[in-house]
Amino acid sequence: xxxxxxxxxxxxxxxxxxxxxxxxxxxxxxxxxxxxxxxxxxxxxxxxxxxxxxxxxxxxxxxxxxxxxxxxxxxxxxxxxxxxxxxxxxxxxxxxxxxxxxxxxxxxxxxxxxxxxxxxxxxxxxxxxxxxxxxxxxxxxxxxxxxxxxxxxxxxxxxxxxxxxxxxxxxxxxxxxxxxxxxxxxxxxxxxxxxxxxxxxxxxxxxxxxxxxxxxxxxxxxxxxxxxxxxxxxxxxxxxxxxxxxxxxxxxxxxxxxxxxxxxxxxxxxxxxxxxxxxxxxxxxxxxxxxxxxxxxxxxxxxxxxxxxxxxxxxxxxxxxxxxxxxxxxxxxxxxxxxxxxxxxxxxxxxxxxxxxxxxxxxxxxxxxxxxxx
Ligand SMILES: *Cc1c(COP(=O)(O)O)cnc(C)c1O
Numbered sequence: 001x002x003x004x005x006x007x008x009x010x011x012x013x014x015x016x017x018x019x020x021x022x023x024x025x026x027x028x029x030x031x032x033x034x035x036x037x038x039x040x041x042x043x044x045x046x047x048x049x050x051x052x053x054x055x056x057x058x059x060x061x062x063x064x065x066x067x068x069x070x071x072x073x074x075x076x077x078x079x080x081x082x083x084x085x086x087x088x089x090x091x092x093x094x095x096x097x098x099x100x101x102x103x104x105x106x107x108x109x110x111x112x113x114x115x116x117x118x119x120x121x122x123x124x125x126x127x128x129x130x131x132x133x134x135x136x137x138x139x140x141x142x143x144x145x146x147x148x149x150x151x152x153x154x155x156x157x158x159x160x161x162x163x164x165x166x167x168x169x170x171x172x173x174x175x176x177x178x179x180x181x182x183x184x185x186x187x188x189x190x191x192x193x194x195x196x197x198x199x200x201x202x203x204x205x206x207x208x209x210x211x212x213x214x215x216x217x218x219x220x221x222x223x224x225x226x227x228x229x230x231x232x233x234x235x236x237x238x239x240x241x242x243x244x245x246x247x248x249x250x251x252x253x254x255x256x257x258x259x260x261x262x263x264x265x266x267x268x269x270x271x272x273x274x275x276x277x278x279x280x281x282x283x284x285x286x287x288x289x290x291x292x293x294x295x296x297x298x299x300x301x302x303x304x305x306x307x308x309x310x311x312x313x314x315x316x317x318x319x320x321x322x323x324x325x326x327x328x329x330x331x332x333x334x335x336x337x338x339x340x341x342x343x344x345x346x347x348x349x350x351x352x353x354x355x356x357x358x359x360x361x362x363x364x365x366x367x368x369x370x371x372x373x374x
Contacts, residue, residue: 126152
């Protein structure tokens, strides 16, 4: 699905020099590379505070801890996302309220949010799924009206730009109170191990969160709140610092690959190519995800695998039907779209190194399979 080896070959010298510097200074925890990467990322995003941490799941958890939510408080999020989003809500003894998604964008459907709000609702977590920005204007309007926090799960959307209804452009992760991202190797900005970060423009919240990631310490060995230990290590920061310089280039390459895929796959009766929301100025295609309609999606997955084409089904089971979240108390009829998408979606290989020949090979096989079966 990704080609991290080819990507590495291209930046090998720079990355090795950067890692070598960490080895020379031997400042492995909170070393200068972490600070530098943090500053570079703040500058890139146009956000006041980036707080690096150990992974994207921690970033989400810490962002919620920063908002001082109380056990039993309700947090609204999408039914169709990676489990980490809902996992952290449950771990903090908050109550996840799952909402169906939009059939075109696969993102949380704002039209369904308001009906789910109760006096206990405290926050909404939109996920920029597959690299496409969620409908942030609508979500922020609802949040303002009901005095709720908005926490972006930007693990799949880093580098995407959004145009709000006033025509202003801003990066994902800066569109809400606080955001979380992941530097898992296959993400658009991936480390060579685990990593994550929290973003906010709120000085007070940033200060509070900087303590939370460090055992609730604001002054050495004085623990004011119960915190966690969640750090981005210097080696990963050294890699990320280099890769951040290429993020726009990588995302541009993904977009070109997506355009090529769509050219070759549109106008087929069994394929629905990815839709792009109007306000999504730059879909960063963390995944290139098709809907396969009136054809056997699972047989297509098998066929592609047999022809050495990796592909993925993100996600085969909606969160409301996962055993771990069986007690969140939902009605099956509230999720018509997610229930449909889990049967239809297939993600094709997507990364910054995909070339024209590979795309042609992949799309030929997809089309051959669908045409054989009809
Ligand atoms: C990857 C991902 C996460 C978790 O990130 P990790 O670094 O793997 O902990 C959270 N949410 C979404 C939507 C993701 O894709």
